[in-house]
Structure formats: structure tokens, C-alpha cells
Amino acid sequence: MTTTSAVKTYLNYIDGTWTNSCSDKTYGSINPANKHEIVGYIQVSSQKDLDGAVKAAKNAKKAWRKLSGAARGEFLYKVADIMEKRIEDISQTMTREMGKTLPEAKGETARGVAILRYYAGEGMRKIGDLIPSTDSEALMFTTRAPLGVVGVITPWNFPVAIPIWKMAPALIYGNTVVLKPAQETSVTAVKVIECFHDAGLPKGVVNLVTGSGSVIGQGLIHHKDINGITFTGSDQVGKKVGEGAFARGAKYQLEMGGKxxxxxxxxxxxxxxxxxxxxxxxxxxxxxxxxxxxxxxxxxxxxxxxxxxxxxxxxxxxxxxxxxxxxxxxxxxxxxxxxxxxxxxxxxxxxxxxxxxxxxxxxxxxxxxxxxxxxxxxxxxxxxxxxxxxxxxxxxxxxxxxxxxxxxxxxxxxxxxxxxxxxxxxxxxxxxxxxxxxxxxxxxxxxxxxxxLQAPFGGMKQSSSHSREQGQAAIEFFTSIKTVFVKA
Structure with a gap:
């Protein structure tokens, strides 16, 4: 394998700061079109790194939740504008790291921009209903409560679109996020998170920890302070994600294989x-x-x-x-x-x-x-x-x-x-x-x-956990319904 001193090392993003992993180890992301080229070095993170990211997300969730949906949407609009200006760089990185053609990579990145803008607009939509009460002197309605801290585990085949179609709804509905991208496309993931950082999101709202599924993926599944897991990947791994989340009572969303x-x-x-x-x-x-x-x-x-x-x-x-x-x-x-x-x-x-x-x-x-x-x-x-x-x-x-x-x-x-x-x-x-x-x-x-992107997406049988992503259907996973009864 050949490389040069110009190859960049990319860091984790925890509590608003770019940081080296505690392991002090890195992993070379290889260009599948030329196995002798390293696209960049990524962090091989430890449980300690993950704990720091989850703690940051937990500390940030109250203030983020208390922002209005419109205010959270403004942040997503800013991320979209920044990403749109960086389409060329992000797309070329994706092609070099994952292998899909540049036109496909540009189309995927543009889709990511559109998803961000779609969910930014969701911040202005209703999140509940007025329900008639049998008590004429009472008010009864529903609202939505965010899950809290959401772990996001994403695959390498859509390294921009899938993280964004999970993170954008999670954020607009008031959750904070810890992203664990596929190792094969972690440099692309860093480029995406740079857009969130440069948009000025509050510290801890979005966090990125790179590393192996056996350490970071498993760590997210079993972490006591992760309130929900959204996963896309193989059905074999997805079943393990569901089993681990269910065992400790965390909400989970699985999008898996297809034939x-x-x-x-x-x-x-x-x-x-x-x-x-x-x-x-x-x-x-x-x-x-x-x-x-x-x-x-x-x-x-x-x-x-x-x-x-x-x-x-x-x-x-x-x-x-x-x-x-x-x-x-x-x-x-x-x-x-x-x-x-x-x-x-x-x-x-x-x-x-x-x-x-x-x-x-x-x-x-x-x-x-x-x-x-x-x-x-x-x-x-x-x-x-x-x-x-x-x-x-x-x-x-x-x-x-x-x-x-x-x-x-x-x-x-x-x-x-x-x-x-x-x-x-x-x-x-x-x-x-x-x-x-x-x-x-x-x-x-x-x-x-x-x-x-505005339509629900998900599978039947063993392709999914029977939840749906994208569109307005995303609110069903990232929030819980809260029924409110008010008596004067």
C-alpha cells in the first residue's frame, strides 16, 4: 500500500470539538478503484470515546429540545446551504472512498441537501391534535416528545443520504445524535458533519465517532443513555441491533436487506x-x-x-x-x-x-x-x-x-x-x-x-422492523405521543 504525507487524518466530533480517539490509533480508508490509494485516515475509537459522545449528547438534549421547531429548522437550513456549496468536494470524496460514479455521488449529495430542507420545514408543522373531552371544562390534546439521545448506525452504500435522512428528522423533532458511520466511508461522514459544525449547531447536539461495529456499534446498542437506535445494514446485524435494544427497553428502527x-x-x-x-x-x-x-x-x-x-x-x-x-x-x-x-x-x-x-x-x-x-x-x-x-x-x-x-x-x-x-x-x-x-x-x-424523500420508506417481512423512514412518517420513530389533559 502506498501513501504520501499529504494524506489527511480525520478526527471524531464530540461536544462541538474535533478530537483524536483515546486509542491514538487510525485506520486507512482505501479507494476501491485503486487499493494503493488511501483517501484518509480515520479514528479507531474506543468505548471511552463513545461514552464522551453520548455524555455530550445527553447534556445537550434539554436545551435543544426547548428550542422551537422553527429555530431547529433554521439550523438545518444553514447546514443545507453549506452542503450545497460543497457538493463537488463531498461527491468526489464519496466516489474516491466508496466507488460509485461521480454523477451518482453528486445526485446523492444533492438529495442530502433536499432532505435537510424538507425536514427544516417540518419544524413549522403541527405535532399534535386537539381531542374532545367528555369534561366540558377541560382541554385535551396530544403533543410529541423526542426520544432523547439517538444512536445512528449507517452503511457504506449511501454515505451521505442515509445519515442525513436519519439525522435530519431526529434533530428537527428535538433529539440529539451520535453517528457511527461505516468504516469504509468515514471520511465522507466527516465531510458531512463538518457542514453541521460550520452551521453553528450547539455543542453536543451532533456527535461523530468512527470505528468498528464490534466496539462503537455494539457500544451504542447497549449504552444505557442511548434512548433510540436507527440502523440500516444487513438483516443479520440488524437482528442483533434489535435484540440488544429490546433487552434494555430502547426504541429501535431497522432497515435491512432486500431481494x-x-x-x-x-x-x-x-x-x-x-x-x-x-x-x-x-x-x-x-x-x-x-x-x-x-x-x-x-x-x-x-x-x-x-x-x-x-x-x-x-x-x-x-x-x-x-x-x-x-x-x-x-x-x-x-x-x-x-x-x-x-x-x-x-x-x-x-x-x-x-x-x-x-x-x-x-x-x-x-x-x-x-x-x-x-x-x-x-x-x-x-x-x-x-x-x-x-x-x-x-x-x-x-x-x-x-x-x-x-x-x-x-x-x-x-x-x-x-x-x-x-x-x-x-x-x-x-x-x-x-x-x-x-x-x-x-x-x-x-x-x-x-x-x-417526502414519501415513507421501509420494508415488509425481514427487510425491516416494520417502521418507516423519510417523509412525515419519520416522526413516528423519533418521538413519542404525549396526551395532555388540562382542567382549569
Whole structure:
């Protein structure tokens, strides 16, 4: 591994101050497009560092809660303005650290700005209702109380949008925050928190502690002064988060895996369906919880769809996300690359037919990064691992079916239920899909990936703890209803 003295060391942010960890150890964040490049050094924090951050958040929560929603919103507006001016720097950092293409990184950062402004406006909305009392001389109403200190644990695939869509509602509703970002994208997280610092938020309201999940993540889950945990990541880790939080009575919110289908009906616009399947399944190198993974196609159009899909997949150029002609970047880390390759081998060994791709890319300097070919399988059965498990990579599994009813049954035949889409011109098909699909997000004639920030987001079955993020639905997790009865 090569580096230079110009590589910066990034600090924790605790009680309004940038500080070294107590361990005095750092970790090099590697560019997945070039494993020899270190993007920056981050703190390897200890339980003592976390305790300091939680204490700061606890001390700050009373004064922050007592501010009006409008006043808290003004701070979020300032953060948004600062972030908007820094989109180029934050986006380039994201691309260098996580690997997604620069246009995708810019789009995600702009989304973060929009989320901040949306929730800033929420500070002016009502937080309760007037309820008639049976006592004519009494007043009864509801209001909302913040949880207190919220632990935020976020993944590496959306290192700007996900932390912000958790922190912004937490803050506007009167909570203070301790953020534990993924190690792989901690430099990007620091860039985000710098915007909060420079907006002048009171000390302790927002805190950042970087480090391992086994120390900082576990520490947040079990900390007696953390009142709520909001987590996005794998279902295996999410279950542990929920168990730990439940054991001590803390509120928890889990957004976990997906194995998202697209159904292509016999009357579908095939060109549109192909475009959306590729975009939904292969952009961000398939590293989205809502990415298309299973492509369920009616037999009447299967061969034509397959031909069109393979032709388009062959046109994809993988490379460094900072290069203008790159369509798909690398996997985010070597471990993620190896995981995807192992799933591909599993698909082959279990009898699926590899139509295209499936290999690590090493030509033209790509051997320095964690690149993989976009991959397409067919003859996939519901019992196969690549049908059932989340791969989190650029792998599509084609399944041929004879009826729409069978397509929906096949689509539902997994433990996940995050997102799903269908391509059809028939209103009856649309309505049946909406009614019968077991997913928290269903989309018609659009890719499975993506949801607008003002709309609730979350999954069914084992994709979530059955709560919802984003939009006005976020208030349900970050606050508790308080019923008030006033008798003169």
C-alpha cells in the first residue's frame, strides 16, 4: 500500500470539538478503484470515546429540545446551504472512498441537501391534535416528545443520504445524535458533519465517532443513555441491533436487506423494462438495498427481453467513478468483491446458467481495484442461493414464468419484502400487483430502486422492523405521543 504525507487524518466530533480517539490509533480508508490509494485516515475509537459522545449528547438534549421547531429548522437550513456549496468536494470524496460514479455521488449529495430542507420545514408543522373531552371544562390534546439521545448506525452504500435522512428528522423533532458511520466511508461522514459544525449547531447536539461495529456499534446498542437506535445494514446485524435494544427497553428502527424483483408482463414496453432493469440492478454496482436482483419475465416475451438485456449489459463500461465515461464503478471493498464472486460461484455450482459476466475485471489497470463484470444468470430456480439471498452486487437472475399469478408468487417467495416493480400496460395487472405484492415499496413501469424523500420508506417481512423512514412518517420513530389533559 502506498501513501504520501499529504494524506489527511480525520478526527471524531464530540461536544462541538474535533478530537483524536483515546486509542491514538487510525485506520486507512482505501479507494476501491485503486487499493494503493488511501483517501484518509480515520479514528479507531474506543468505548471511552463513545461514552464522551453520548455524555455530550445527553447534556445537550434539554436545551435543544426547548428550542422551537422553527429555530431547529433554521439550523438545518444553514447546514443545507453549506452542503450545497460543497457538493463537488463531498461527491468526489464519496466516489474516491466508496466507488460509485461521480454523477451518482453528486445526485446523492444533492438529495442530502433536499432532505435537510424538507425536514427544516417540518419544524413549522403541527405535532399534535386537539381531542374532545367528555369534561366540558377541560382541554385535551396530544403533543410529541423526542426520544432523547439517538444512536445512528449507517452503511457504506449511501454515505451521505442515509445519515442525513436519519439525522435530519431526529434533530428537527428535538433529539440529539451520535453517528457511527461505516468504516469504509468515514471520511465522507466527516465531510458531512463538518457542514453541521460550520452551521453553528450547539455543542453536543451532533456527535461523530468512527470505528468498528464490534466496539462503537455494539457500544451504542447497549449504552444505557442511548434512548433510540436507527440502523440500516444487513438483516443479520440488524437482528442483533434489535435484540440488544429490546433487552434494555430502547426504541429501535431497522432497515435491512432486500431481494427485489421486477416483473415483466407480456404487454410490457420491453425497451423501458430493459433500461429500468439495468439501471435498478447494476447502477452503484448493485450495492443498493432496493436494487433489482430477480427479473421475472413472462414466457411470451422472455427470449426477446433476454436478447435486449444482454445487448445493453455488454455496453456497460466499468472503471474509476471519477472518469467521465465510466458507467459502473468498483465494489466498495475487497471483502464485498469476494462476497459477490462467491455468490456467482454458488450460482454456477447450483446449476444456474451464466449468460454473461461473472469474472473479476483486471485489464487496463483495473487489477488495482475491486472491479467485477456485470453478471446475468438464467435457469434460476427459487431454491437457489442466488434467488434467495441478497448479493449486493451487479448480478441479475432471470426467471421465466407462464402467468402473472405465478410471477407474483415467485416474487413473494423470499424472506425479504423491500421493493418491487412491474412493467405492464394493463390496469388490471397493475392493481393485482399492488394488492398482492409483499413489499413496502411497489413501483409501476419504473425501476425497483429509489423512493422520493417526502414519501415513507421501509420494508415488509425481514427487510425491516416494520417502521418507516423519510417523509412525515419519520416522526413516528423519533418521538413519542404525549396526551395532555388540562382542567382549569
Amino acid at each position: 427485489n424483483p421486477v416483473i415483466v408482463a407480456a404487454d410490457a414496453d420491453l425497451d423501458l423494462a430493459v433500461e429500468a432493469t439495468i439501471s435498478g440492478g447494476l447502477r452503484s454496482t448493485g450495492q443498493k438495498c432496493t436494487a433489482t436482483s430477480r427479473v421475472i419475465v413472462l414466457s411470451e416475451v422472455y427470449d426477446e427481453f433476454k436478447q435486449k438485456l444482454i445487448e445493453k449489459v455488454k455496453e456497460i463500461k466499468a472503471g474509476n467513478g471519477l472518469e467521465n465515461d465510466t458507467w459502473m464503478g468498483p465494489c466498495a471493498s475487497e471483502s464485498q468483491l469476494n462476497s459477490v464472486l462467491s455468490y456467482i460461484e454458488k450460482g454456477i455450482s447450483e446449476g444456474a446458467t451464466l449468460l454473461y459476466g461473472g469474472k473479476r475485471l483486471t485489464d487496463n489497470g483495473l487489477d488495482h481495484g475491486f472491479y467485477i463484470e456485470p453478471t446475468v444468470f438464467e435457469n434460476v430456480s427459487p431454491s437457489m442461493t442466488i434467488f434467495q439471498e441478497e448479493i449486493f452486487g451487479p448480478v441479475l437472475a432471470l426467471i421465466k414464468v407462464d402467468s402473472l399469478e405465478t410471477a407474483v408468487e415467485v416474487a413473494n417467495d423470499v424472506k425479504f419484502g423491500l421493493s418491487a416493480s412491474i412493467f405492464t400496460r394493463n390496469i388490471g395487472n397493475m392493481l393485482s400487483f399492488i394488492e398482492d405484492m409483499e413489499a413496502g415499496l411497489v413501483r409501476i413501469n419504473a425501476e425497483s430502486a429509489g423512493v422520493e
